[in-house]
Amino acid sequence: MTTIERTSQATTSWVRVCALSDLDVERGRAALIGGTQVALFRLADGTVRAVSNYDPYGDAHVLSRGIVGTKSLADGFEVPTVASPLHKQAWDLRTGAVLETQGRDERAIAAYPVAVDDGQVLVRGKEA
Numbered sequence: 001m002t003t004i005e006r007t008s009q010a011t012t013s014w015v016r017v018c019a020l021s022d023l024d025v026e027r028g029r030a031a032l033i034g035g036t037q038v039a040l041f042r043l044a045d046g047t048v049r050a051v052s053n054y055d056p057y058g059d060a061h062v063l064s065r066g067i068v069g070t071k072s073l074a075d076g077f078e079v080p081t082v083a084s085p086l087h088k089q090a091w092d093l094r095t096g097a098v099l100e101t102q103g104r105d106e107r108a109i110a111a112y113p114v115a116v117d118d119g120q121v122l123v124r125g126k127e128a
Helices: none
Strands: 002-004 012-019 028-033 036-042 048-052 067-072 078-083 090-092 098-100 114-117 120-126
Touching (some): 012 028, 012 036, 028 120, 048 120, 067 090
Antiparallel strands (some): 012 120, 090 098
8 A cells, every 4th residue: 555644734635646557457556645545546548536445335445456347327328436345335436426335325435536647646635
C-alpha cells in the first residue's frame, strides 16, 4: 500500500499517489492518503478511478482486491464497477453509488476525482 503524508493546512487538495505505470489494467491498488484508504483502478479504456477502499457491507478495507467489471444500466449505458471480494456487492467506480446490493440496504462509498499528469496519478481527497 502506498502511504502519502498530508499536512492539515488544506481540507481538500490534489495528492500525487503513484506513477500510472504502477497500476495494472483492471487490477486494484490501495493507497493511504492522510489516514484515508483509497482503492485505485486503471481501466481498460485508460482512465483511472479512485473510490474508498472500505467495503461497508463486509466492514473491511478490501475493495482494492475487488473484481473490476461493467454493468449495463436501464438506458443501455455501461458503467465501470468494482464488486466486493467478500459479498459481491458492486459499486459504480465513477460515483461510488451501489449498483448491486445482494438484497441488503443501499450503502454508497466515496468516489474521488483523479487526474493523470505527466504519467503521475493524482487524487483529490478530503481529510478524514
